[in-house]
Amino acid sequence: MTPVLLVVDADAQARAETESALARRFGSDYSVLSADSVSAGLATLERLARAGTPVVLVAADLHLPDMGGVDFLERAHQLHRDTSRVLLVTMDRHGTRIPFTELATLQRVTALGLIDMVVVKGWVTPEEWLYPQVQEALTAWTLAHGPRHVVYRIVGDQWAPRSHQLRDLLSRNGVPFEFAAADSDRGRQLLRDFRIDAGRLPAVIHSSGRVLYDPAPADLAASHGIATRPSQPVYDLAVLGAGPAGLAAAVYGASEGLRTLVIEPKAIGGQAGTSSMIRNYPGFTRGVAGAELAHRAWEQAVLFGAEFIFTPPSIVRATTLLSAATAAETYMATRKPANSCSPSLDSTAPSNAVAMSPPVRATALLKPDAIATCCSSTEPSTDEVRGATAMVIPSAITRIIGNIPVQ
Numbered sequence: 001m002t003p004v005l006l007v008v009d010a011d012a013q014a015r016a017e018t019e020s021a022l023a024r025r026f027g028s029d030y031s032v033l034s035a036d037s038v039s040a041g042l043a044t045l046e047r048l049a050r051a052g053t054p055v056v057l058v059a060a061d062l063h064l065p066d067m068g069g070v071d072f073l074e075r076a077h078q079l080h081r082d083t084s085r086v087l088l089v090t091m092d093r094h095g096t097r098i099p100f101t102e103l104a105t106l107q108r109v110t111a112l113g114l115i116d117m118v119v120v121k122g123w124v125t126p127e128e129w130l131y132p133q134v135q136e137a138l139t140a141w142t143l144a145h146g147p148r149h150v151v152y153r154i155v156g157d158q159w160a161p162r163s164h165q166l167r168d169l170l171s172r173n174g175v176p177f178e179f180a181a182a183d184s185d186r187g188r189q190l191l192r193d194f195r196i197d198a199g200r201l202p203a204v205i206h207s208s209g210r211v212l213y214d215p216a217p218a219d220l221a222a223s224h225g226i227a228t229r230p231s232q233p234v235y236d237l238a239v240l241g242a243g244p245a246g247l248a249a250a251v252y253g254a255s256e257g258l259r260t261l262v263i264e265p266k267a268i269g270g271q272a273g274t275s276s277m278i279r280n281y282p283g284f285t286r287g288v289a290g291a292e293l294a295h296r297a298w299e300q301a302v303l304f305g306a307e308f309i310f311t312p313p314s315i316v317r318a319t320t321l322l323s324a325a326t327a328a329e330t331y332m333a334t335r336k337p338a339n340s341c342s343p344s345l346d347s348t349a350p351s352n353a354v355a356m357s358p359p360v361r362a363t364a365l366l367k368p369d370a371i372a373t374c375c376s377s378t379e380p381s382t383d384e385v386r387g388a389t390a391m392v393i394p395s396a397i398t399r400i401i402g403n404i405p406v407q
Contacts, residue, residue: 006044045058241264
């Protein structure tokens with residue numbers, strides 16, 4: 001069945017413009033329907049629900065007669081749970097993307113999650129304000145419901161802990177996969193097609209046809225082309241953990257030309273990467289999935305030159321290990337004048353100047369605003385640097401701890 005986009009607006013001209021614009025751009029893949037009233041719109045939605053036709057998007061004018069656009073979208077959502085709810089708002093005299101005359105209403109419905117997006121009517125070209133938002137909604141729906149690229153297929157016991165761990169690992173890293181219970185029709189088919197030993201489940205089937213039996217995270221990473229060892233002996237910047245702060249630090253460091261290494265034991269994005277929707281992250285008006293946010297930051301860091309390795313922390317050892325306090329004190333003792341981001345150790349200093357006995361594993365690395373502080377005209381105090389939740393380690397210090405052999 002062809003998915004449907006529905007426009008409900010009592011303003012005949014505005015309705016015709018929106019319907020025509022959607023049909024021109026998306027008409028080859030979606031049926032674009034319209035209604036001029038609440039009753040006509042609800043009748044269309046009920047008919048589509050009975051027929052089992054998916055409704056991807058419903059756009060309704062804020063001031064629909066009889067019910068209002070917000071209440072109509074709530075009814076639409078009850079009939080079609082996966083539809084994106086678009087509130088159409090007339091441009092006011094200020095000509096802004098957020099009509100200030102309707103601001104109180106828009107703030108309320110956004111905070112309560114009653115709509116997914118706002119589109120201002122009165123645009124000059126749909127490419128500017130209409131198409132980008134609609135395309136975002138269509139992409140999200142397709143990823144959830146349509147055919148998609150799959151890298152791995154997992155066959156195992158539905159409720160086995162190892163099956164869950166493998167699915168969780170791939171999900172958190174944004175790797176497309178399919179899971180089939182071994183006792184399902186799909187599972188039995190995969191067991192036959194790939195001659196899988198049912199006594200060694202779970203099994204992971206790569207798109208190349210290679211079968212991995214109950215793989216460890218390192219084995220799965222290697223099969224996916226992910227590095228588990230550093231490629232260079234020395235880095236200017238090392239970041240422990242690829243959560244939001246670590247990813248930001250990697251982007252900032254690599255964009256400034258620092259040889260940057262990010263060490264992550266499990267998944268890009270950290271805990272934030274597991275969030276289905278983050279609504280309060282700056283720059284994402286409609287919210288963003290945690291995995292999508294993490295992937296964007298990872299892609300940005302990689303393109304700037306950062307290197308990522310997936311290695312359990314227990315097997316990472318540094319030539320000289322520093323605690324957060326030692327790193328802070330060394331930074332303060334060896335810093336160059338203000339506005340320098342590359343303090344260097346005095347060549348006459350003893351080679352063990354920053355060694356500790358017994359050595360303590362370094363646990364702190366890079367906080368994005370700490371990088372800005374390092375480059376600012378105001379020198380931070382030792383307490384400020386020591387107190388950072390994740391610290392900048394200047395290149396001189398990372399040359400001491402940067403040689404990271406993996407056992």
